[in-house]
Amino acid sequence: MPDPLNNSYYAATANAWDAQPAFAGEGEYDVAVIGGGFTGLSAALACAEKGLKVALFEKETVGFGASGRNGGQLIPGLRWSMREIDEEFGRERAQAIFDLAYGAVGRVKDRIARHGIRCDLKAGHLEAAYKPAHFDAMQRDAEFLAKEFGWESEIVQPRDMGRHINGGGYHGGIYDPRGGHFHPLNYALGLARAAKDAGVEIFEHSPSWLGDANARYTIMATDNWMQDLDPALGRYTIPIMNYNIATAPLTNWQDYLPSDAAVADSRFVLNYFRLSADKRLIFGGGEKYVQAPPADIAGFVRKHIAEVFPSLANTPIDYAWGGAVGVTMNRLPHMGRKGNVFFAHGFSGHGALVTTLAGELLAEAVTGTMERFDVFAKLPHRPFPGGKLFAQPLATLGLLWYALRDRL
Incomplete structure (x- = not known):
């Protein structure tokens, strides 16, 4: 039966990729990477470039999770502004965080x-x-x-927003020319091909416990599925369901997004949208705090399109899909180590750039260089309260409160 969450524009327009075998035998490796998304692929590639023997295990297929389903928005930085980071951690730590988080743009490019x-x-x-x-x-x-950090962007006054967007009634914005957007699944597949070329053995349809793979180090990069590997780490995130659509190609796309920039608004439960290469509107709107998808994903998102672009309220929708994002309590990524096991997860919907960085920092840590890895590993984190049974309901109440504030 087809996966109702994976009827995506990305899957329909994916670059060619040869399915990789399942792991069912034995193997000796320096590093076993679990998870075939941006973080795991980047980590595997970086480890192989350092001369390590690497195997990557993906339970489904490369890019199956959020890495292959997200909005494709490349937003420099983290969920916190640098002003907030500077106030919370002081200038020295803030500078180190800035260098890495904003440097992630260059790493991806x-x-x-x-x-x-x-x-x-x-x-x-x-x-x-x-x-x-x-x-x-x-x-x-x-x-x-x-x-304070030399990162220039353009302040767009309300009267000038038409240079970028005609719709939404927005009250100004910030345009960052170094940000952007891309086809996330094809980026994941490109990283996978590069990793294979570097000598990484990739195994699809391979839960990490199959077979008898021995490795000196393990990297866990499963984001929302961390609970399956390590229940204690899984308590540091909750899943938030996001849904996206792709319309039929727009012949008059300049009437809506004339600069072809990606857009995300400032609501807690935000709308985010952009144009694909063939000028479809790819639009994400609304969130759900239960994992069962709406009966009609396209209809669920369409009402949000109508709020921003009323004239597109009835435009044909060719693709509709969704998936879960792992969100931490403070919406900063959670990275660290437990002995010879290293992990990174909880990118909180802001990971299209930072995940590539995280993978490369994991590779540095595995080879004994901890300084930059520790910049993120030392960020403060707490597990969601309530344990296995009540963490999701309690977190949902808090998230609904913030969502309500959007309407006030």
């Missing part, structure tokens, strides 16, 4: 260029202010980021 990955990379990202107060805060953050 370098991988794309170095390996010739065809993933429809485009430049430009706009954060759109849902309320005037949001715009005030966004301006302060952008000015702080430019003054």
